Amino acid sequence: MLVCLTAHQRTTPLEALERLSVVGEAAATELTGAHDTIRGAVVLSTCNRFEAYFDLADGPDDVSPVPAMDAAVQRLAELADLPFRDVRETVDFAHGNRVARHLFAVASGLDSVAVGEDEIAGQVRRALDAARRDGVSTAPLEHLFQRATETSRAVKNSTQVGESGRSLVRLAIELAGSRVGAWERARVLLIGTGRYAAASLAALRAVGAVDIRVHSRSGNDRFARREHLTTVEAADLDAELADADVIVTCTTTTDTYAVTTEDHARARRACTSTQLIVDLGMPRNVDPGIRSLPGVELLDLDTIRVHAPIDDLATLGEAHLIVQTAAMRHAMARRVHEVSPAVVDLRAHVQAVLDGELERVRGAASADVEAALRHFAGVLLHGLIAQGHGLAATGAGAAWADAVRTVLPADRAGAAEPTASGDSS
CATH class of the missing domain: 3.40.50.720 (NAD(P)-binding Rossmann-like Domain)
Structure with a gap:
């Protein structure tokens, strides 16, 4: 599960934001160690925002991310020398696909005081680079931040946001x-x-x-x-x-x-x-x-x-639509990725059965028969896997993975353990 804590100049008193800014991007390592379920963290600290993005270990659907975030806030309060309650009431909390939607908007300059600012995209990339150097980045965070950079480019190339080099x-x-x-x-x-x-x-x-x-x-x-x-x-x-x-x-x-x-x-x-x-x-x-x-x-x-100017609402609406679409695609890709182990197991099982049968009748079957059998296996797999990807895109991928694990032999179903079925984007 991806979670983020954000403090922004629009909603956070400048005095509190100052204290958080002193913590800086180096806090990612400290925050990663705040709770057992935090697998990685990326901190984005600029002149008008402080944000921390977390990758939490998957668990049952009813397990709340709040204890991990409370621990992170406690560690953040200690680093910034602020009372826990002040930080808890200052930062905004998001999880699920709201994380992607927020970061994509941030990277595109849509959440900046100077809407469309140039610097923020580079700051987002440097935040990920810092997490990599400190060894606290994870695959889900990598994917999230890489998609954010791609979305930023799409907004810049497809709209008038940022065309004047604002900052x-x-x-x-x-x-x-x-x-x-x-x-x-x-x-x-x-x-x-x-x-x-x-x-x-x-x-x-x-x-x-x-x-x-x-x-x-x-x-x-x-x-x-x-x-x-x-x-x-x-x-x-x-x-x-x-x-x-x-x-x-x-x-x-x-x-x-x-x-x-x-x-x-x-x-x-x-x-x-x-x-x-x-x-x-x-x-x-x-x-x-x-x-x-x-x-x-x-x-x-x-x-x-x-005194920041209000930008053209039509242009901003077009940019936010690009961000929303990118966030939805990211969520679908994440969900499809969750059924990948089951797809691998299913392919391996069908291929093993096919190879075994072809070996058994080797010499008795013509090349046309072998080609027909391989084509049949391919069509069968394509239909089943397409169904799995379709279910995963709707959030029901875990049920499909469970079904694969149930019907496959025990020695083929080891990698098909279902992951948490919640929206982990």
């Missing part, structure tokens, strides 16, 4: 545009050289910003040299914080705020110009109290979420 970073820069005016004359300070820095820089250059300086809290200047940017050293940071028209923060450093109210007030004590700060960090890079400083406006993830 949370681009949305933030677009929202900042009305406050900045002429980007080509703006002095911009970029704080951070991590995974979001390149996207932030591209978005700034796309709107015409040219005077861009970069500060790395770790002192890493490779990004600045590669992009031909002016490096701001720690000793010069206060002066740049004061002089910048726009400050964009996208650092993943989580120990302290990159820009604090006290330090920024000191740096700008003699400034009268207005300044816009765009905080794209998760956890937040900028002290929210900075809004109290005169002339300083803060545009953070909460503000961006509130």
